[in-house]
Amino acid sequence: MASADQMERDRKRTVGKPATTSAYKGPSGGVQPGFSAAVQNVAGPQRAANDLSWLKDPAFASFVEEGKNTIVGGRPLAGNDLANWVRKRAFPGGFNFGAPTKPGSGGGGGGTVSTQNANAPLMSAISGYAKNIGNTTGMDSINSLFGKLLTDIGARGQSQQDAINQFYGGAETQLSGLNNDALAMLQNQYNQVSGEIGTQSDAGRATIDETTQRALAALGGQSNPYAGLQMADVGAVTDPMAAYSQAVGAPQGGIDALQQMLQSQNATTRGGFGNLAQLLGASNQAAQQSRIGDVNVARAGAQQDLSANQRAAALQALQQSQTAQQAQQGTYAQQLLGLGQNRLQANLGAQQSTGDLLSQLQQSQLQAQLGQQSNTQGRQDQLMQQLLGLAGQGIDVSQIMALLGGQ
């Protein structure tokens, strides 16, 4: 394929020389030989006005195709560049749009082929049509439409995101409220249990004190069962026949001695029994005092047990409350985590969906833009082919140019 520089060199080499029917000597090599002659031949003046079959000439089409495949400045030739390139390629002998010519004056030479009357109008028409072709109205409409669609999708995505955030935000708020209620209920239960522990402990202490007092009263109220226990006093020992003894003059010494001895013996016996009763009473009182001591010891022990049980109950209640609160917090954290995960997935899904839509839209926009560019390019190429073909045949294209808006 020939480069632009090479074509320019070829053009300069042939400028001003008559067109020949010899084969093209350019670097592309594939140029249809005798193209100018062929054009001259098929573009007879008498047929040219109505016969445009030359546009289907494979020689001319090959020039156009070759030009479209020529890369200049990093992109294929198009538009005016392509037209100029085809013109140079098809008319290597020169083609001056600005120079007036006469029909048939070329005599089939081809090298100086030119339009007869409207090179300048031709350029004007080409420019006008190219200008129309290059009109960005279609592209602007595409961009405007897709811009609106992008905005709409963005708004929809944001709306969906807002709905997701609102829903999960509400759920989190509700869950937080439920968690606070549960924690408050647990705290209330703990307070009730703690209060009940205090109440029960106070009642226990009152019961301990009252029971102890009753036991002490019962023990203290017991009398000594041996108190007042004594042997009956039968009084002084008397001589049952004292009058008789005195009457008969019986000696009193022995009688008196026996009387005193018996009296003493009786007193001793009575005293001994009294001592026995006293000992038994003292023993009874000692046992009673011992029981009183037991009651007080039991009272002290019960109070200590009560205090220990109270502390244990309070600790147990606290542990139960803490365990329940921890379980509640754990449940809440899991539920919150679940909500967060669902929220994240919903957000990611929404973002993905919006992103997919945006991507599809951008692809569609790009395709529409490419289609628009391709159509523009195609129309430009087609125009160039037609005008160049007509001009190459020396046909007056003024009407066409006028139709296209040229002068």
Next chain:
Amino acid sequence: MAYTDIGLNYEPQKRGAAQQRDASLAMNAFSRLLSQQRGARDLMATDKAASKGLEGFGAGYGKRGLRNSGIFKGAASDYSQNWMSQRNDQLDALRQQLAQYDLQDAQSQAGYQDSLADIELAKQRDILSTAASLQGLRPFLGA
């Protein structure tokens, strides 16, 4: 254990102790009565026998003309001492029996009081244990 159960457990023991004491006191009172009657009869019999013997004692020494003798006076003194001694022995025995019954009454009362005191102590310990255990909290603490 509920406080009601504690009361129901120990009241029967109290009643049993009181019943046992009352039975012992009643039996002792009846025995005392019998002992008093027996002692009184024995003493009366001794006095009656001694009185009858005293009537024959003087007449016997009189028939033998020893009514104013020293032997008679000595014998009269011995008779008096024997009667007084026998009578004192009987009275002393009766007195000791009565004292024994009094002692048994006191021991029955002491035994009852001991039982009552032990029951009160056991009852107090049960109540203290129940009060100290904070049983009313078990439904709250799941114990």
